[in-house]
Amino acid sequence: MLFELFGKYLIDNKKIDEDQYNKLEELYLSSRVKLGLIAVAERMLTQEQADEINAKQAIIDKKFGDIAIELGYLTAYHVSELLAKQGSSYMKMCQALSDLGIMNPQETEREFNAFVFELDGIEVINELKADDVDAYTSLYLPEKYSNYEVLMQIAVRTISRIVSNRIYVEKAEKVPAVSHKAISFQTMHGDKKVIFGMYSDDDAILKIAEGYAKFEFDQVDEDALDAVGEFINVINGLYATALSYNDSKVELDVPDYRLEERTVSAQSDLCLMPVVIEDKKVYLFASVN
């Protein structure tokens, strides 16, 4: 999520072009973040200190962290903190931007802060840096603290866990109803009335079907929508569990899908959120009353 959304922000603000974005993606997916870069990005070392350690490392066969401790620049505790950040998406982004000579970690930090500010996400900047899917999902919803927030978070998180981790969300909106071909959805009843479903314009929905079934579908047909219905059932099952922790009980109805165009509406507006899964766009919709 972080890579795609921050990457798009950098394109929109003309900090990088499409070509650089693609190179960045390649590096981002393959690169291992160097400890020195994290230390500089975290302001634990100056660039000069990091360069000095790198120079020493080129001569003696020792780890970066050990040399930094010997020189008295870092403590063992600091080094372990840095190591924990090595897998971080933000750091991988810093590393990739630096490797391509586009910007140094300080500049990346400035840009990332501006990106977060634009998202109105300063309060959750650490979660955003940690590539927390829930935090991104919330910020792309049309209103704060909505009653469909938890459901949307579970949906996006489940897609990233089961279907693909190369996903990002786009700004969601509130709509009175959705009308489309090949909509799959499920209602829940009990302490709350819930609707959750999804559709896509092209065959993007097959990403969901294949993510659930783990085999391929040739086209958007009844069988594919059946698989989408089962995936929706998984999301709603998790949501029902989340509700049960707050003593709310809901029962899942049988998932409903149809190839023909149909309109789905609820007691109140539906939240409609686009999710891009490996360049294919799927629309999620939800209403909780």
Add this chain to the structure above:
Amino acid sequence: MAKVLIVDDSKTSRRILKNFLTQFGHEVIGEAENGEIGVEMYKNLKPDVVTLDITMPVMDGVEALGKIKEFDKDAKVVMVTAAGQRDHVMGAIKAGALEFVTKPFEENILKKVFEKICV
């Protein structure tokens, strides 16, 4: 090796389950798309194990479990649920289901459940 009856309204889920069970060396002797048909098939086929999806039209898995247990109190039943239908699962275990598995199916978990149930 067991003779298994799969009861699930989703064709995709039946296919996934059948693939796994066949892979493990079991034989799927029947498939039903709702609880009502499932109960009838159970009576006719007398499988070693029956898997019951919970969310199904016409007759859900919990009701079908009751009917199957009425007919055969020693029936070996595995409940299949979407993650999180805790209350139903607990109820089903009390009503005599031996095991439960959650969707999406995970090969290792499914394998263990069937190994346990088939001894």
